[in-house]
Amino acid sequence: MAAADSWSWFPALALGVSLLKCLFINAYHSTDFEVHRNWLAITHSLPVSRWYHENSSEWTLDYPPLFAWFELGLSQVARLFDGDMLLVENLNYVSPSALLFQRLSVIFSDVLFIYAARECCRCVQEQKGSRDVLSRPSFVLAVLLLWNFGLLIVDHIHFQYNGFLFGFLLLSVAKHLQNRHLQGALLFSVLLNLKHIYLYVAPAYGVYLLRSYCFTEDHHDGSIRWRSFSPLRLLSLGGIVFSVCALSFGPFIVMGQLPQVLSRLFPFKRGLCHAYWAPNFWALYNMLDKGLALLGVRLKLLEEAELPRASMTGGLVQEFQHSVLPSVTPSVTLVCTLLSILPAVASIWWRPRGARGFLRCLLLCALGSFMFGWHVHEKAVLLAVLPLSILAVESREDAGIYLVLTTTGHYSLFPLLFSPAELPIKVFLMLMFTIYSFTALRKLHSARLLRPLESVYLMGMVAVAIACEVVFPLSPWQHQLPFLPLLVTSVYCSAGVCHCFLRLYVSLLRQEEKHKRL
Template sequence: MNWLAITHSLPVSKWYHESTSEWTLDYPPLFAWFEYGLSHVAQHFDKKMLVVQNLGYASPATVLFQRLSVIATDVVFIYAVRECCRSVREEKGSKDLLVRPYFILAALLLWNYGLLIVDHIHFQYNGFLCGILLLSVARHLQGRHLEGAFLFAVLLNLKHIYLYIAPAYGIFLLRSYCFTKDNTDGSVRWSSLSLVRLIALGSIVISVCALSFGPFIAMGQLPQVLSRLFPFKRGLCHAYWAPNIWALYNVVDKALSVLGLRLKLLANLPKASMTGGLVQEFQHSVLPSVSPSATLICTLVSILPAVLSIWRCPRGARGFLRCLVVCALCSFMFGWHVHEKAILMAILPLSVLAVESREDAGIFLMLATTGHYSLFPLLFTATEMPTKVLLILLFTLYSFTSLKKLFRGFLLNTLEVTYLLGLIAVEIICEVVYPLLPWKQTLPFVTLLAKSVYCSLGVSYSFIRLYLSILRPTDKPKEL
């Protein structure tokens, strides 16, 4: 709501300088213009929500507007789902509509548990943004590459987190669109590069970026805008650790510090600051502290083999889509100050692959179940507990049963099933058993740590499986 007030009440020159609230405008300019447009509708509901100083203002009209605006912008997501379903490969099989790939895909996307709670309970506009991503993917699956590139350029200028999957787009479009033919030996030579296609592609990207950032460049405010987009002082981890490699790193550091102190092997340890949020400094106690540049290097190094694989061995738009999911997971695993909801950037595109490949379906079930459970702390009140539990159970049950029918068999092994059942045990211990223990008041964050670390294991396992699949010489054929 504060962004609505900033863009509506202040001149453009002050948008990225306003700091009345700690939640400053930290999205790219195109999203700021999106908020500006929404503010002109919001003023007809309650003008007080557009006053910058009214922090935390939540009148009934304001809440109504927020909910209606999310529902209205979800039209983009619904249209994108339709286009993705049209792009799914259909093979002869069951005539039952309920077990057809396109129907299952529509249900997995429209009924996605994570998106439901992030956008419609924990208020956000992620459906709108994910819709543009899926629509871009659908256009590439349909061979409409310039449209796909344009949509992704728009997406980047709406939310810069999608920079992490930009390498997949760049390498795929250069290799499979700009190079018009391969040589007989399979190598790529610059003589086969279509300058017309390269110029067309570059013009699209540059035009969108110029439209978005141009006014701020003209005002000499580009450094200020970039400082808001990349606030590295927020810390390595979010207040609740996203289930990635840094959560495991943090807990190992904590275990080593406790063990070292008890065994009197260590003394005078610095107090670790292991939460992000608005914390300005971060250091570990025993292990080396991680800097923003270190996370960037780790992310780029992890992404490199994936993008090289589609350069050396193009596998069409579906190879690109798998690479996109891998890049999204790389950023989630190794990125700086990762929010747990970023897992949706991998789960949603993976849904498209899940209805076409048995192996991808198994990975999807592991990643979606674990990733969605990791979002539980976003809804932390007792009244929300029945809703979030019921929604995740229904979505997970449908995912397992529908994909099992589609591929005619079990998709997970015993170890994987055992791990997923462990999520139930973790939830019971954290929400039922731990509150009864006497040290609950002195160690209130243990439950968050337990959920984060346990989910990190499942996300890491899914990441490794998916990564190995993209590095294989050929994709496995669809099994229906």
């Protein structure tokens, strides 16, 4: 074993997980594989002006322009592997070398994530006197980030580039923790132009930078000192954000394609929930609606024929009409999301608590939008899980929340990999990550982290998992109610996510009170 104060374990962890990723090259991949192949082809063989107009595939380019440029860069290397994957007409093209290239592109772009994880680990406060490498906070954090189960299966089996994108996010968080705010802002604006889903956490960035960077001083009680406003700082921030956006959207504005690009980026034609309900508030809402409708029919209060043909079967049905409760429109979800993040954002405006307070606010923004957002994907839970890892190694209370949130969030990703060949991987990998996070965090904080009810809830999840993955496929209901396991999974998990969201808010408010009493 290496000496305690050296960092030799970090490359070992990173190399180990990278090699493990290489073993999944031949595993199942979702349609996202074809999505990215198509984008490679579009960016490589079409002029820039056609990028956001091309629609010969159903998977049109719907990420911001910087990501398209990233794909263009990748396609230069892709040529060396297999030129045929770069033809727009070659829909659903898969060859061994194309597969190898696409998988390797994810693995190699993860280098940025590894670097970001390393930077985050350096920001963590080390406990004094712990000699053992295995129980150092930085080691634990490195494992929690690099070996994160969700990221592994979403990126390297399901196929996406989240590791690369989270690399930007974590690196920007690390820069803020190191008080290098301009670099942090630059990284985040690049990130926004790579994938706009990160707009969800933009309020945290905006308010934090405005409050804690543009205002240079506070009163003694922590309230704002308006005189200390620095226009220079605001200008430099604005300049950075503006120039990145100009670089990315500029060409399209010049060509007069901005409306077309934006219509691709924000398609509100999709339904409230994804085909498989993400475990959020709306899953509970849908379930309540379903329950009420069934009850109404039972009690003869409702006519079955009058009910909208709300298909529980999900699948391709994007629109979901509620039968009893009022239907939800995009604007309602927007209002709910804003309301849910408002207290968090207000709290860092009134009582800034440095970069860690910002991180907590970022988390609440991510989780709030996950809870109430429109057409949320289950994968979006990673947006909360990864930053929470940093807080989890530093505070005992956050560690408890982290354990519940990761376990529920990761379990809710199970339906992503539905083919039986990947069943052992997802089960054993999740088991490994969960065992590690529980024992390591417990050792780190040397205390019980879960409340009794939370333990019971997590035990129940094991039962749900066995019922959904093993018992159900063998039971006769499989043909009548094929989507029952998905329903059960998302409803059960949404309870856990809601609980974590509330607990995070409670911890925020409690800190506020503590602060006031002092």
